[in-house]
Amino acid sequence: MDKRTIMTLLLGFLALALWHGYVAPLIWPPQQEQQEQQEQQQQSEPAPTQPQTRQPKQPELAPRDETKAPPPPIDPDEEKEVIPTTIANDKLTLKLTNVGATIEEAYLRDFHRDLDRKQRLRLLAPIVSGRRSLGLEIKGSADLANKKWKVIDSGKDSVTYQANATDSLRVTKKISLPSGANHALLEIKLENLSSDEKKHSYWLTSAAGIVPDLPEWQLDDTQLSELGSSYIEGAIGVSSGRNGDGVNILRRGPGKVQDEPFVETGNTLWAGVKNRYFSAVVKPDNPGTVVAGRVSAVGERNVSAALESRVITLPRQTSQTDEYLFFVGPNSPHVRAVPEYQDFVNIHKVPSPAAITNFFIAILHAFYSVARNYGVAIIMLTLLVRVALHPLTRKSQKSMANMGKLSPKMKEIKSKYKDDKKRQQEEMMKLYREHGVNPMGGCLPIILQLPILIGLFGALRYAIELRHEPFLLWINDLSQPDALTMLPASLPFVGGMPLNVLPILLIAAMFFQQKFTPRPMSADPQAEQTQKMMMWMMPAMFGFLFYGMPSGLVLYFMTSTGLGAFESHLIRRHIAKLEEQPTKKTEKKKRESWVDRSAKAKTNRRRKLR
Numbered sequence: 001m002d003k004r005t006i007m008t009l010l011l012g013f014l015a016l017a018l019w020h021g022y023v024a025p026l027i028w029p030p031q032q033e034q035q036e037q038q039e040q041q042q043q044s045e046p047a048p049t050q051p052q053t054r055q056p057k058q059p060e061l062a063p064r065d066e067t068k069a070p071p072p073p074i075d076p077d078e079e080k081e082v083i084p085t086t087i088a089n090d091k092l093t094l095k096l097t098n099v100g101a102t103i104e105e106a107y108l109r110d111f112h113r114d115l116d117r118k119q120r121l122r123l124l125a126p127i128v129s130g131r132r133s134l135g136l137e138i139k140g141s142a143d144l145a146n147k148k149w150k151v152i153d154s155g156k157d158s159v160t161y162q163a164n165a166t167d168s169l170r171v172t173k174k175i176s177l178p179s180g181a182n183h184a185l186l187e188i189k190l191e192n193l194s195s196d197e198k199k200h201s202y203w204l205t206s207a208a209g210i211v212p213d214l215p216e217w218q219l220d221d222t223q224l225s226e227l228g229s230s231y232i233e234g235a236i237g238v239s240s241g242r243n244g245d246g247v248n249i250l251r252r253g254p255g256k257v258q259d260e261p262f263v264e265t266g267n268t269l270w271a272g273v274k275n276r277y278f279s280a281v282v283k284p285d286n287p288g289t290v291v292a293g294r295v296s297a298v299g300e301r302n303v304s305a306a307l308e309s310r311v312i313t314l315p316r317q318t319s320q321t322d323e324y325l326f327f328v329g330p331n332s333p334h335v336r337a338v339p340e341y342q343d344f345v346n347i348h349k350v351p352s353p354a355a356i357t358n359f360f361i362a363i364l365h366a367f368y369s370v371a372r373n374y375g376v377a378i379i380m381l382t383l384l385v386r387v388a389l390h391p392l393t394r395k396s397q398k399s400m401a402n403m404g405k406l407s408p409k410m411k412e413i414k415s416k417y418k419d420d421k422k423r424q425q426e427e428m429m430k431l432y433r434e435h436g437v438n439p440m441g442g443c444l445p446i447i448l449q450l451p452i453l454i455g456l457f458g459a460l461r462y463a464i465e466l467r468h469e470p471f472l473l474w475i476n477d478l479s480q481p482d483a484l485t486m487l488p489a490s491l492p493f494v495g496g497m498p499l500n501v502l503p504i505l506l507i508a509a510m511f512f513q514q515k516f517t518p519r520p521m522s523a524d525p526q527a528e529q530t531q532k533m534m535m536w537m538m539p540a541m542f543g544f545l546f547y548g549m550p551s552g553l554v555l556y557f558m559t560s561t562g563l564g565a566f567e568s569h570l571i572r573r574h575i576a577k578l579e580e581q582p583t584k585k586t587e588k589k590k591r592e593s594w595v596d597r598s599a600k601a602k603t604n605r606r607r608k609l610r
Contacts, residue, residue, distance in 0.1 A: 079148040085159050089177045092328055093120070094184060100145040101161035101173040102132035102205075103184075106328045108278070113219075115468055115476055123278050123328060127209030127224050127302045133280065134186060134326060135205040136173065141165040145205075149173070168194035182329030183340070186282075189321045192314035200312050204324070206305040207273040207280035209298040213467075215480050228254065228301025231276035234262075235305065235347050236293035237269040237283075247343055252295045254303050261296035268293045271305035274347050277464040277479075278330050281344045282307060285323035332464050333365075348462060356455030361463050368465070374478055375471025378460065378552055382559040385456065386567065389449055393564075397571045402437045460553040471555065474501070478552030502554040503547045509558050510539035513565035 083098040088109075095105040106124035113119040124133050135145035149161035158176035165171050172189040192198045212219070212229035219227065233251045240248040247269060252262045271293040272281030284290050284307070292308040312320050329335055331348040360381065367377035386393075409431055417424035432438070460466070466478040475482045483498030514535050546554050 079150045082148065083151050085151070085154055087155075087157050087159060087175070087177050089157060089179050089181065091180065091182050092177060092184070094175070094177065094328075096159055096175060097132070098149045098151055098161055100132055100135050100147065101149040101163070101175070102134050102145070103175070104132055106133070106280070108329065111278075111330065112468065117468075121278075122211055124207055124209075124280060125211050125224060127211075127298050131205075131208035131298060131304065133205060133207045134173075134175070134282070135208065136171070136188065137203045138165045138169065138171065139201050139203070141169065141200075144171065168192060168196075168198060169200060182335060182338075183325050183327040186324040186326055187321055188324070189319055190312060190314060191319040192316060195316045197316060198314045200314065201309050203294070203306050203308050204282060206271045206282035206307065206326070208304045209302040210273045210275050210278070210280060212302075213275050213277055215477075215483070224302075225299040226301065229275055232273070232302060233349075234271070234273050234295030234303035235281075235344075236262075236264045236271050236295065237344055237347075238264060238293075239267040239269055239287070247346070249344075249346060249349075250293075251349065252303065254297055254299075254301055257295055257297045257303060258300065261294050263292055263294045265292040268307065270344050271295070271307050272327070272344060272347055273303055273305050274331075276462070277348075277467055279327070279344070279347050281327045281347060283325045283327070283343060285325065289322050289324075330464055331462075354458075356451055357458035357462075360456055360459035361465075364459060364463065365465070373471065374466055374469040374552065375475065375555060378478070378556050379559050381456075382556050382563065385452065386560060386563045389452070390567065392449060393567060394571050394574075397568060398575060399438060401572075401575050402435065406431060406435060406437060456556065457553065460556055461550060463552075466550065466552045469552075471551070475551050475555075478555070479550050481548055482551035482554070500547055500551075500554075502551055502558055503543045503549075506546060506554060506558040506561060507539045507543035509561040509565065510542055511535075513561050513568065514538065515565075 079098055084104070085096045085098075087094050087096065091109055093107040093109060094103055095107075096102070097104045103124060104126065105122055107120040107122050109120060111121040113121045126132060130146065132145070137143070137145055144163060144165055147163050149163040151159065152162045152172075153160035153174075157179075158174060160172065160174040162170065162172045170191040170193055172187075172191070174185075174187040174189075176185045178185060188202075188204070190200055209224075210232060211224065212227050212232060214227065214229060230253075233253045234257070235252075236250045238248045238250060240246040250262075250264055256262065268290050269287055270281050270283035272279050274280075282305075289309060290307040291310045294306045294308065296304055296306070298304050309322065314320060325340060327341060327344065331345070335341060336345045363384070364374070364377055364381055367380040368374055371377050371380060410428065413424060413427045413431065417427060464479075469478045470476045471478060474484045481498060481500045482502045484501050485499050487494050487497050487499055489496045542557075546557065
C-alpha cells in the first residue's frame with residue numbers, strides 16, 4: 001500500500017469525525033423560529049439596580065417518590081414580591097433573585113461578548129424559563145426552586161435567603177463572592193423545627209444551561225433555547241485511582257440526555273456544564289456531602305447538571321450546614337493553576353495526547369510574548385514545526401522518489417508474473433533488495449507525525465488565548481471562521497452563509513503542494529488514475545472540512561501547506577543534484593538493506609527448523 005493510499009485512509013477517518021462532530025453544526029446551524037412580541041434583553045453589564053425579572057415556570061426536577069406526603073399549606077410568611085439583587089467582585093457579576101434563591105445571570109468581567117469589547121460576557125442565563133442556577137429541591141417537600149424566599153441579609157458581596165420547606169424544616173441559603181475569585185461560595189443550612197428526628201436529602205442544580213460562545217451574527221438572545229454548540233456538555237467528576245486521588249470525568253451532550261437524564265452514583269466530586277472556553281461547576285467542600293450527579297436536557301440544545309446530597313439526619317431542634325464552591329470562569333492558564341479548581345480543570349476535553357497539546361500552547365504563549373500578535377505567533381509556530389519535522393519529510397520524499405524510479409521494473413514484473421502472485425511478490429522483494437528501497441519508507445514518517453499534528457490541532461482549537469484576537473485585515477477573531485462577508489440569501493444552497501477566505505486559500509496551497517511533492521509511480525494503471533483523482537479531490541475535501549473551523553487553525557494549516565510546497569521544491573532540487581554527481585557506490589561496500597536483513601533472518605529460521 002503506497003503512501004498516498006494510507007494518507008487518504010487516515011485523513012478520511014479524521015475528516016468524517018471532524019465533520020460530524022464540529023463542522024456540520026457550525027455551517028448549518030438549526031433554523032430559529034421567529035417569535036413576535038418578545039423584548040430583546042439588554043446585554044451590557046448589569047448595574048446594582050433592580051434588573052428585569054421573569055415569572056418562573058415549573059422547572060425540570062428529579063423524579064420524586066410517588067408515596068410522598070402532600071405539599072404543605074401555603075406559608076403565610078412567604079415573600080410576596082420578587083426581589084432582584086446584584087453582587088460583584090473584580091471577576092464576576094452575579095444577578096440574583098429571591099425566586100428559588102438562585103442565580104438569574106452571571107457575567108465575566110474579564111471577558112467580552114463582542115469584538116468591540118463593549119458588553120461583558122454573559123455565561124449563565126435562563127435558557128428555558130423557570131430554570132436557574134443553584135436551584136434547590138428538597139425531596140418530598142415543597143418546590144423551593146420556584147418559591148419566593150425571604151431576603152434576611154444583603155450586602156455588597158453576599159446575600160442570605162430563607163424559606164420554610166415544610167412546617168418542620170427551614171432552609172437558609174447564603175451566596176457570597178470572595179474578592180478576586182472566579183467562584184461564589186454557597187452555604188445551605190437545614191433546620192429541624194420539630195420535636196422529632198427528621199431525615200432529608202436534596203438536589204442542588206449547578207448550572208441550568210450555559211450560553212453558547214458563538215459569533216455575534218449567530219447569537220440571538222431572544223431564542224437562547226434554540227441555540228447550541230457542539231462544545232456544550234454536562235460533566236460529572238468521579239474519584240478514581242487506587243487511593244481515590246484521581247478524577248474520572250463523565251461527559252454527556254444534549255443529544256445523549258434527551259430521553260432521560262444521565263445519573264452517576266457513588267464517589268461523586270462535582271457537576272458542571274461547559275462550552276468551548278468556559279464552564280460553571282459546583283463542588284462540595286466535603287466530598288462526602290454528595291452521593292450522585294445528574295446531567296439532564298435543557299431544551300434540545302443545552303444541558304444542566306446537579307448534585308444529590310446524602311441523607312441528612314436531623315435530631316429535634318438541630319441544624320446542618322453544607323458548603324459548596326460554585327466556579328464560573330474560563331479555561332485559562334491562571335485558572336488552571338488555582339488549587340481549589342484542580343479537581344475540575346480538565347472538564348474541557350483536550351484531544352490526546354494532552355501533554356503535546358499543552359506543550360504547543362506553551363510555545364504559542366512564548367511566541368506571542370515576542371510578536372504581540374497571535375496570528376504571527378501561529379506562523380512562527382508553524383515554521384518551528386516544519387523545521388523540526390524536516391528530516392522525516394525529506395526521508396519520506398526521497399523514499400517516494402526512489403519508488404518512482406522503480407515503477408517501470410515493477411510494471412514489468414507484474415506483467416510477467418501476473419498469474420503467479422507468490423512469484424510476483426518474491427520478485428518485487430528482490431527488486432527492493434537490489435536497490436535498497438523500503439516500500440514503507442514514505443508512510444512511516446507520516447505516521448510518526450500524527451501525534452504532533454493532533455496536538456497542534458487541539459492547541460489551536462481549544463486555546464482560549466485566541467478568542468477575540470485579531471490577525472490582520474478581515475481576520476478579527478482567530479477563534480472563529482474568518483467571515484469576510486455574508487453571501488446573498490438569494491444564492492442557491494449557499495445563500496446566507498459566511499464567505500470564509502482562508503479555507504479557499506488552503507485549497508490553492510494544497511493543490512500547489514501536491515504539484516511539487518514527488519509521487520511514487522504505481523505499477524497499476526488504475527491506481528495511477530486514482531492518484532491523479534486524489535490530487536484534485538484532497539484539496540477540495542480539506543477546504544470543505546475546514547470551512548467552519550477557527551481561522552487560527554486554518555491559518556496554521558494553510559501556512560504549513562505553503563511551507564510544505566516550498567520544502568518539497570527544495571528537496572526535489574537536492575535529489576536532482578545528488579543524481580547528477582558521480583557516485584562511488586562501486587568503491588564502497590553496499591549497505592545491507594532491511595529487505596536483505598529480513599531475508600537472511602527468514603533463511604536462518606528455516607535452517608534451524610531443519
